[in-house]
Amino acid sequence: MNDFSMLTDIAIADAYGAAFEYVRDSKFYIRNDLKRYYKHPTHNIKPGCYTDDTQMSIAIARLMLSNDIWTKRTLAHYFLDTFRLDPREGYAKNFYNFLKSTKTADEFVSNIKPVSVKAGAAMRSGVIGLYSEIDKVIEYATLNAKLTHDTKTGINSSIAAALMVHYFVHAKGSVSGLLHFLNNCVSMKCTDTWQGFVGADGMDAVNAAITAIVSSDSLSEVLRKCVDFRGDTDTVAAIAIASATNCSEIKHDLPQKLYDKLEDGPFGRKYLRELDSKLSAFIV
Template identity: 45%
Template sequence: MLIELAIGDAYGAGFEYADRGFVVAHNDLTGYLQHPGHDTIRPGDYTDDTQMTLAIAESIVSGEPWTPEHLADRFVAVFHRDPRDGYAGRFRDFLDTVHTGAEFLERIIPASDKSGAAMRAAPVGLLPDIAEVLARTEIQARITHDTADGIESAQAAALAVHYCRRHLGPTAEIRSWMGRQLGSRWATPWRGKVGSKGWMSVRAALTALSTGQSLTEILRTSIAFTGDVDTVATIALAAASHSSDVRQNLPAALLSGLENGPFGRDYLYDLDQRLHAAVG
């Protein structure tokens, strides 16, 4: 799962909010692209979506208490051990200046309804009980996104993984199932450009997941929406990587081209093994 979502994130980073013409011309999955508008993220590097997911995954693996304090410690630690671009500018500046979880919690203003809590929620969805998935996802979301939409979009992202991992139904029916869990808007297909709100990214991811039969199709569809597509692809591939309905056929070029520094491809693979062992 962590490899697949990082590939979605890194591939999507080359297209995030790019012009539709650029997306149409280059969304062919042949390799990673340099974003046409900025060069701070190199092709094949993942962004904050994956880095924050590592914090959640490492928290689960550690078995430490699932508290805002411990989670905030993880958010700070994963950033400072491997500072990178991809975060929203103000949040990146904030992370630069905090060095403990206690300081993070003291200074954060958790009023966002954007996608940050949803993009990192996938590991929670591996837990075997829906009530626990919802409760733990809400705790992690409230740290930075203590709004109704911020929390619910994170829960939907985690539940998508849970649905696929626990084989609760075909992927074609995931939107209707999500509607029964969280409300009717989650059953509505997404169309058009994806904005910055968390519910937008998750609904687009659910649409890509429910209409695609392979990881390549789901990834291409996620990017074709345009807008905040790295987050859409991260959420969609995290869930799809667990579905028996979905062919696991990401191109070899995307796997080999994914960054492989200290916290890159090999680390992601190892952490994924430990994560799945921890949740059973």
Template identity: 40%
Template sequence: MLLEGAIGDAYGAGFEFAEIEKIKAKNNITAYEIHPLFEEIKGKYTDDTQMSLAVAELLIEGKEWTALSIANKFVEVFKRDPRRGYAKRFYQFLYEIKDGQELLDNIHPKSERNGAAMRAYPIGILKNEKEILSKTELQASVTHQTEKAILAAQTIALTSHFFIYDKGKISELLIYLSDILDYEWKANWQGEVRVEAIETVEAVLTILTKESNLKSMLKKSVDFGGDVDTVASLALAIGKMNKNVENNLPSFLYDELENGNFGRDYIKKIDKELYQLKDARKNI
């Protein structure tokens, strides 16, 4: 799950807010592309995956789920491996603060953007839906304490949960979400995806409900244009959990994904430990 999310993130990063001409010419799933702003991150994941790793690690560690523990983990994973992809001001903010308490004391969490949703899918590994909702809301509120951002994050976590626990047919996904969240998702997104939380989730749900293999999910995510690394990361991470979706991603996407201290092998390790929670941590 996390590995495919990182692949979608890294591939999509090469097309993030790119001109439509570049997308049409080069979005053929044959190579990682250079990011429009940061040439050094070719084949590397961005903040989407780093913050998803933070959430996954906190679940695995089994620490008390509080705003401070979440904030501390966000700062920890950034400090150990500073990387581009964060919004410019938030990157500088994380660079300057020393711990989670300082993050909580100084952040203004009123954004309706997709930052809380992009990292929520690991929470779907939990068995209890009410706990998924509460934990997702708390992690969202640390940075995005708004109704739309929280709803979007909860939707992503529940969608992940739907496939991990095989809750029903793909045609039943939107009904499942509506029953729990009392919100009607349409899943018929068209056009460029901004960094807004609701738009991002609509785009992801459109991909998940209409595509039957990971390669087509990746291509369609980028074809939208806009914040495509987030859409691609979420679509691949969650799509991987659907037993009816074919994983036909080209091998280069795995082989050429970065493999430093927190790269491919590390993500595989966290993926394995996270999935073990499905059976081993019944009390989470």
């Protein structure tokens, strides 16, 4: 699949959505026009730069492309190593400081307090959905959550976000069947009727992403709807686009300018395209 662009599209959604994250000023949303990347009114992240959603997805992709066995320790290693290669803002303050101060994977596993119900596990689990075996998707998405978000919400949102990708990548059904598929696999109820502000809860982010996908015909429409919800816009957008970009029913129409203006440093768009090329081998 030469046109496989999942990580690149996640980065675009993340970088675009980051400008609107938890912005309360209604007037600011007039910028939700997909014409360019915007600067967040208070954050220091430069327009076109992705955040933790993408970087942690990259870490999981690197693990998938390695010969390493999936364990909490190996996953922690890739999170730490990927961050050290390219330290960047966008993480929650406490977790950012944790990554900076943690020296080894063993130290990560020993010292992390995995009690969060937030969307941190779900935001990065989409790439796990590339595995062809659904049992493996669920197993690895669960392990992903247990490392940092070992709660019912954390685990189920991670599984759901991975299965959303799996459903479309491996042609399990149409857009209209997505919700039924998820509710047969996930122990917490998924919905496609989300309305309004999206807080930090993992399942809320997943449900907003599902709603954007099933009510849209194009990636541009999905992305704009994710931002229009408001709240945790970059995470909802990353989860939704990870899935929608693999759906044959959804038009791939993200503006070329968003591709062209996506960051292009050592771990920017060229690097992401290289990872996408390697990840395409997971698609049979």
